Amino acid sequence: DVVMTPGNTLYLDFLQTNLPEEPTGRPKFTSMQRVYAFDPVPAELTPAQRKHVIGVQANMWTEHTRNGKDLKHNVFPRLAALSEIAWTPLQNKSYDDFLARLPAQLQRYKALGIDYGQTALSVAMKRQDDRAAEKVTVELSNPLSYRDIRYTTDGSTPTAQSPAYPGALTLPVPTVLTALTFFNGKPVADKPSQWNFDAQSLLTRTDKTLAQCPQGGRLLLRLVDDNPLHGERDNFDVTIFNPCWLWEDAQLQDIASIKVRAGRIPYNFGLLRPEEAKRGFRKPVSQYGEFEVRAGCEGRVLATVPLPQQPGKDGFIELEAPLQAGAGQITDLCMTFSGDTRPQMWVLDQVRLQPKQ
Numbered sequence: 001d002v003v004m005t006p007g008n009t010l011y012l013d014f015l016q017t018n019l020p021e022e023p024t025g026r027p028k029f030t031s032m033q034r035v036y037a038f039d040p041v042p043a044e045l046t047p048a049q050r051k052h053v054i055g056v057q058a059n060m061w062t063e064h065t066r067n068g069k070d071l072k073h074n075v076f077p078r079l080a081a082l083s084e085i086a087w088t089p090l091q092n093k094s095y096d097d098f099l100a101r102l103p104a105q106l107q108r109y110k111a112l113g114i115d116y117g118q119t120a121l122s123v124a125m126k127r128q129d130d131r132a133a134e135k136v137t138v139e140l141s142n143p144l145s146y147r148d149i150r151y152t153t154d155g156s157t158p159t160a161q162s163p164a165y166p167g168a169l170t171l172p173v174p175t176v177l178t179a180l181t182f183f184n185g186k187p188v189a190d191k192p193s194q195w196n197f198d199a200q201s202l203l204t205r206t207d208k209t210l211a212q213c214p215q216g217g218r219l220l221l222r223l224v225d226d227n228p229l230h231g232e233r234d235n236f237d238v239t240i241f242n243p244c245w246l247w248e249d250a251q252l253q254d255i256a257s258i259k260v261r262a263g264r265i266p267y268n269f270g271l272l273r274p275e276e277a278k279r280g281f282r283k284p285v286s287q288y289g290e291f292e293v294r295a296g297c298e299g300r301v302l303a304t305v306p307l308p309q310q311p312g313k314d315g316f317i318e319l320e321a322p323l324q325a326g327a328g329q330i331t332d333l334c335m336t337f338s339g340d341t342r343p344q345m346w347v348l349d350q351v352r353l354q355p356k357q
Contacts, residue, residue, distance in 0.1 A: 003055040004040040010058040010082070012074045013065065015222070017119045017143040020208035023070040024224045024235045032120055032144050035081040036095050056086045066224055069115055076116035080105050099144060103183055120144050121189040123179040129202045131251050134173045136197045140165050142181045146188055151179040157192050160185045174198040203353040205247055207237045210351070213244035213297045213334055215280070223347070225265055227315040236347040240269060242280040244297065245348050247333040252323065256356040258303045259320045260291055260348065262337070264311045267345040282338040289339025291319055291346075295327065297334040302327045307337065307346065316349065 004010075014030040015022040022029075040056035058079070065071050084098060109116045120143045128137040140149050149165035150158035158180040171177065180192040195201075212220055219240050225233045284290060286306040293303040303321035311317045337346035 001052050001054045003057050004053060005057040005059055006038070007059075009034055009038045010056070011061065012058050012078060013061040013063075016074070016078055016117055017124065019119050019122070019124055019143070020206070021119050021122070022222065023073055024064045024066065024222045025070075025074065026064070027220050027222050027237060030078075032078055032081050033095065035078050036085060036093070036098060038085055039090060040085060041090075056082070058082045064221065064223070072115050073117035073119075076109055076114055077102065077106060077120070078117075095145075099146060099183070102144075103186065103188060106188075118189050118191075121146075121181060123149055123181055123189075123193040125177075125179075125193070125195060127195075127197075129251065131202050132253065134199075135170055136173060136175075136202070137168055137170045138177060138195075138197075139168050140179055142188075144188075146181045146183055148182040149179055150182055151177060153177055155194075171197060173202065200352075202251075203355070204350065205352075206350050207245060207348050210237075210335075210348070211246040211248055212237070212239055213242070213246045215242055215244060215297055223265060225263055225315060234263060234349065236263060236265065236349060238345070238347045240267070240345070241275075241278050243337065243345060243347065245335045245351070246297070247335070247351065249330050250333045250353065251330055252327050252353070253329050254355050255323055255327075255353045257320050257322045257354040258293055258333075259318065259352045259354055260335070261316055261318050261350040262291065262311075262346050262348050263316050264341070264344050264346050267342045279340075279342075281340050282336060284339035289337060289341065289346075291321060292336050292338055293321060293323075294334040294336075296332045299334070302331070302333070307339070320354065 009030060014026045014028055016029060016031060018027065018029050041050050041053045060071065060075055062071065065074065080102065106116065124141050124143055126139040142149060150162040151165055152158050152162050153175050155176040155178060158178060160182055175197045177197065178192045178194045181188040221240060222235050222237050224235045288309050289307045290304045291307060292301055294300065295302050303323050305319045305321035308317060335348060335351060
């Protein structure tokens with residue numbers, strides 16, 4: 001007999017969206033749609049085999065979950081989808097009907113004092129910058145596939161009477177875009193999503209908004225800092241086998257240098273020896289290695305600056321690397337830290353393009 005609990009579907013330590021606001025965990029996300037679509041009794045089983053499927057279970061591994069708030073965020077509201085695939089006959093399942101009933105379930109969670117995850121209920125944003133024209137093109141969506149998204153561009157909170165999102169928006173810079181998902185005229189999330197598109201935002205990316213390099217390997221994690229001892233801690237997206245961050249189509253016209261803010265966290269993952277051997281790093285030139293920026297993952301070095309032996313008292317460093325001539329107008333920027341610093345590792349927090357004065 002078996003209880004079905006596949007890791008690629010029912011491990012709830014996998015984040016429920018790919019949004020920057022998700023807590024620490026495995027950024028290979030498991031959406032509500034993926035959980036709901038799972039059939040615990042696969043159709044290819046024979047009738048005799050199907051009798052041996054006695055249940056379905058989700059697992060919540062907590063090696064990256066540091067507190068009860070994040071645990072409840074990861075479990076709820078995806079637990080509602082687990083309940084339905086366990087108790088509702090396959091022929092009666094309907095994801096659209098599930099979405100229609102979910103707002104009432106969220107009110108039950110509130111009445112019970114359960115701080116369920118808000119990210120899947122919020123508005124996701126994709127952007128395409130045009131610094132030369134001082135504009136940004138934005139696409140909005142809801143991770144659960146609710147369709148009624150309302151928005152404003154004056155900083156106010158959207159209401160059911162605010163403009164409905166019609167499709168891609170091209171906005172002047174600066175603009176404050178605020179968006180909120182609705183169902184039957186009522187907000188789904190507790191608060192709106194908001195983005196401030198100004199000149200600095202077009203020049204800045206974080207570890208959450210950069211892509212991961214193709215050579216980065218399979219194990220991408222969102223890891224929490226070990227500082228400070230008390231209070232809120234930063235977290236970082238990093239592929240631990242080959243830490244590498246990619247700014248796709250970076251617009252380098254009039255850029256003089258690249259500034260980076262980086263932290264350093266423990267490298268203590270208990271990997272098997274064959275896995276540990278896959279850890280990649282570039283050979284350092286200076287004593288403690290360099291922050292390097294390349295034109296694509298295998299391209300020439302466009303900017304480099306030596307790393308210090310230790311971060312500052314706050315656990316971070318801020319460095320500026322001059323951009324070499326001939327970098328091109330639009331280029332993929334691949335960013336790495338050279339040298340093998342185990343049992344610690346450098347992690348990128350923020351990178352900013354510095355225009356010429």
